[in-house]
Amino acid sequence: MIRARAVLVFVRATLGVLVALSFTPPAWGYEHGRSEYGARLRLASLPARVRLATPVPGFFDGGRGALLRAMATWSSVHCDAREVSFVEANSGEEALIEVRPVSSGWRHGPVIAAHTDVESDKWTGEIRRVVIELDATRRWSDAEVVPADALDLETVLLHEIGHAAGLAHSGHTSAVMRAGLKPGHAARRALDPDDVAGICAAYAAPAKVRQDEPSVRTDPRISFPSAPRALGLAAALGALGAGIAGWRRRRRARAISRSDPGSAPADA
Numbered sequence: 001m002i003r004a005r006a007v008l009v010f011v012r013a014t015l016g017v018l019v020a021l022s023f024t025p026p027a028w029g030y031e032h033g034r035s036e037y038g039a040r041l042r043l044a045s046l047p048a049r050v051r052l053a054t055p056v057p058g059f060f061d062g063g064r065g066a067l068l069r070a071m072a073t074w075s076s077v078h079c080d081a082r083e084v085s086f087v088e089a090n091s092g093e094e095a096l097i098e099v100r101p102v103s104s105g106w107r108h109g110p111v112i113a114a115h116t117d118v119e120s121d122k123w124t125g126e127i128r129r130v131v132i133e134l135d136a137t138r139r140w141s142d143a144e145v146v147p148a149d150a151l152d153l154e155t156v157l158l159h160e161i162g163h164a165a166g167l168a169h170s171g172h173t174s175a176v177m178r179a180g181l182k183p184g185h186a187a188r189r190a191l192d193p194d195d196v197a198g199i200c201a202a203y204a205a206p207a208k209v210r211q212d213e214p215s216v217r218t219d220p221r222i223s224f225p226s227a228p229r230a231l232g233l234a235a236a237l238g239a240l241g242a243g244i245a246g247w248r249r250r251r252r253a254r255a256i257s258r259s260d261p262g263s264a265p266a267d268a
């Protein structure tokens with residue numbers, strides 16, 4: 001009986017270590033956007049059609065070139081599973097994502113230059129409609145060197161399209177999905193490995209609500225135990241507890257054996 005208990009403790013402890021090792025996530029900075037009920041946001045019909053509603057003031061092409069380049073950058077990501085992709089909507093075709101330069105009545109305050117509104121199914125997280133608003137009263141740029149009072153249009157659209165695809169912000173300073181771009185900031189027109197990891201993770205997993213994932217970012221600077229890590233820790237603690245309980249029982253059994261050699265412990 002005592003030997004059987006010892007074997008059981010060993011198996012549980014080993015399992016705990018395996019769980020803890022195999023589920024330790026890489027320390028990426030991205031966050032997934034979530035629906036009202038916690039499902040990951042993702043575009044269900046791909047490629048997603050995008051339309052620039054009106055020209056962005058100050059561009060000879062109305063900002064279309066910057067938009068197409070930003071769409072192409074996200075579309076060029078290669079994941080093992082499903083890949084996200086964007087195409088320009090033809091005239092008369094319905095666009096899932098609309099880019100809307102706003103010339104008057106900007107409702108997001110003086111600090112925010114662009115805003116993305118993602119409408120999704122609250123159960124599945126399937127993205128139904130996206131409106132990307134740009135404050136058209138600001139100075140936008142597509143120059144290689146961004147003027148001090150301007151924002152790089154392609155950089156901002158690259159970031160907002162990331163939101164349109166279902167990503168939230170990243171804690172990585174080099175990520176496109178990092179929040180808080182200021183006027184005069186150098187253009188950031190290529191994706192960071194963190195952005196790529198974020199989009200590939202979003203489109204690889206099943207589109208249902210998962211309770212085993214942290215809804216906050218797993219930033220290496222924050223020692224936040226993710227759910228799988230916590231499970232591994234719980235298993236290891238459980239095994240330790242079982243081991244201590246078994247040792248106590250064996251000690252009690254030995255004490256009983258010493259006082260009454262004829263009796264056996266009831267719970268061993």
Ligand SMILES: [Zn+2]
Pocket residue numbers: 159163169178179
């Ligand atoms: Zn953002």
